[in-house]
Every structure is written in structure tokens, then in C-alpha cells.
Amino acid sequence: MAKNRIICVVEYRGRRVERFRSCFQDNGLGKRFSALSWSKDEQSRTVVVKSRSSGSCTLEPMEPQQENCPQPPERASIPTDPARAAELFRESATIMARLRAPDGCPWDREQTFETIRKYTLEEAYEVFDTIERRDYPHMAEELGDLLLQVLFYAEMAANQGLFTITDVLDQLNRKLIRRHPHVFGEEASKAAGNRADVDADVDGSAAAVLRNWDEIKKAEKALHAADPVASRLDGVMRAMPALAEAAKIGSKAAKAGFDWPDWQGLLPKIAEETAELEAEVATGNQARVEAELGDLLFTVVNLGRHLGVDAEMALRGCNLRFRRRFHEMERASERPLEDLTPDELEALWARAKQKLAATENSEAGQ
Secondary structure (H helix, E strand, C coil), X not given: CCCCCCCCCCCCCCCHHHHHHHHHHHCCXXXXXXXXXXXXXXXCXXXXXXXXXXXXXXXXXXXHHHCXXXXXXXXXXXXXXXXXXXXXXXXXXXXXXXXXXXXXCHHHHHCCHHHHHHHHHHHHHHHHHHHHCCCHHHHHHHHHHHHHHHHHHHHHHHHCCCCCHHHHHHHHHHHHHHCCHHHHCHHHHHHCCXXXXXXXXXXXXXXXXXXXXXXXXXXXXHHXXXXXXXXXXXXXXXXXXXXXXXXXXXXXXXXXXXXXXXXXXXXXXXXXXXXXXXXXXXXXXXXXXXXXXXXXXXXXXXXXXXXXXXXXXXXXXXXXXXXXXXXXXXXXXXXXXXXXXXHHHHHHHHHHHHHXXXXXXXXXXX
């Protein structure tokens, strides 16, 4: 390997070096070099790969649009080993019980449902992050962290005499069998609690599967509902992210026929909600401004639903584009951004947007 030969380009913020190292080696690239070591230079913002037998090479700072790790090659499917998985799950449950035992970990013992719920969201978004970055080498680790939350809740519940991890798994298994009569058979589905009259012959149709799923789920709700006139929206959890909740509510209402006929019908509604927001801003009533902004957001989310676009994903994509463009502005400016005029900032933004357009368009076409 020639000295200073550039293998690929990488930025080293946060855990990026460690993640890139895994991607680099996981793709087999590391096999081409012996005794690889990694270091970073804060001044030049570079990552250096060294090999005792072959000199060194420098990985230059990555442009924002080159953020993702190299893609793993196509691989053969890995068969699941249920026996090994059961053994490891048993060990995980045992470890969790030990941590919560009287002579266990003080921090784990003092936690409650309320204190760890924020970590559940964090771990879920960590998994989301590995998916968006296609950081597959770390996805198993992050999924493990998310599974820890399930074990933690179940062990706390067991300590309080509410339920155990066994109950969690039993309910999950019964639900999967109950809602998949086309896979496990109608008899097994009914034995698992299905009370809905559905056609298990879906003939390979995903739409038919979803219809059956909804009917079976509706029968479950009816069986357990204390209020016979409970709203069909009660099944939409208030704890969901607001954008996801809005889309789910809109979808549920649409099944009752309460919906706009098509996406074009939402455009005048957006204009109407915008005008109402402007009117409330003029009054200075902050509570009314918040309410009207909420109405506008709800309408835009449902426009996305009609267009087949998930609003949460659309906004996350927008956030990522803004991060990249803003970072490019910072890199391109010879002065601090706060010292620039609005016109200079706008010009920088336009250049950043143009520079990153090719990558963004490529990603949008994936």
C-alpha cells in the first residue's frame, strides 16, 4: 500500500471512527492490509490508517454527502438457531434479575417505570439511527440495548407482582399466531384467542392480510372493552410521536368515511389553516396561535398520508438535509456565520444546496 494513498473518505465525529472501522473491516477491505491501526488528527480533521508492513494511508475529511459507511456486500441468509437464542435469552433474563436483586446494582434497583421510560425512547432512536446510516455492524448492539428495556420493565413488574417476562412472551406469541391465520391455520388462530370471522385464504395478498389483521384486532378490542361505545381512536396511543399519532388518527377516521376525497382536496384546507394561523398571530393570543399551528401541522401530516409519504420520515429527511447544508455553510465560510449579513448567509445556503444536490437527489431516488 503506497504511503498517503487514499482508500476512502471519512469524518471522525463522535463514534464515527469506531463505526467506520467496523464497516471498513466488515466489507473485507481490512483484509488487504496487515496490522492496521487507526488514529485521528484534530488539526487536519483526518483519520489515519497505519500498517506496520505497508506504510500508512490518510483518510481525508469526508464531505457531508459522503456520510454513510461503505455498504456491506450481498450475503447469504443466516438461519436462526432457536435453541441458542432461547439459551441466551434465559441468560439475559437471569442477568437482569441479578441486577435488580437485593444485593444487585444500586442504580438498577432504584429505577422505576417512570425513570427509565426516557431511555426506551433513546434506545429506539439509536436503532433508528443505525438503520438510517445503514450501520448494520452496530444494529445488533443497538437492538440489544432496546431489548434490555423490555427485560428491565418486565423485571420491575415482577418485583411488584404485576407480571413477568414469561407473560410478555406468552402474550406476544399468542398474538402473532392469532393474527396470522393464513400462516398458522384458522384452528391455531382461534385457539390463540381469535374471535373474528376472517378468510384465511389471502392468496398472497398483503392487503388481505392487513384487512384480517384489523378485523382480528377489532374483535380483541371489543372483547376487552369496558365501554361498549368506546371510540375507534382509543387504539391510537397518546404516547406516540405527535406526527405518527396524527397520521394514525387520520387513517382511523378515514376508515369511517371521514376524510378528504384525495390529496388535492387538502391544499385548500392548508391555505385555510394558514390564514387562520395568520389571524391568530395578529391577535397576540399565544394559546390560539399554538392551536392553529397544530391544526396546520395535522392537515399537512394528512396530506402526506394521502400522498403515501410518512410525515415523520419526511421531516427526518429534511432535518438531515438541513444539517448537511448548514455544515457545508460552516466549512465554506471564511468568517463565523454570525458575522455575515442575511444576503451572504442566503448565498452560502444556495451554494451548499447546489453542491449537495447530486447526493440528495441520488438518495431520494433510492
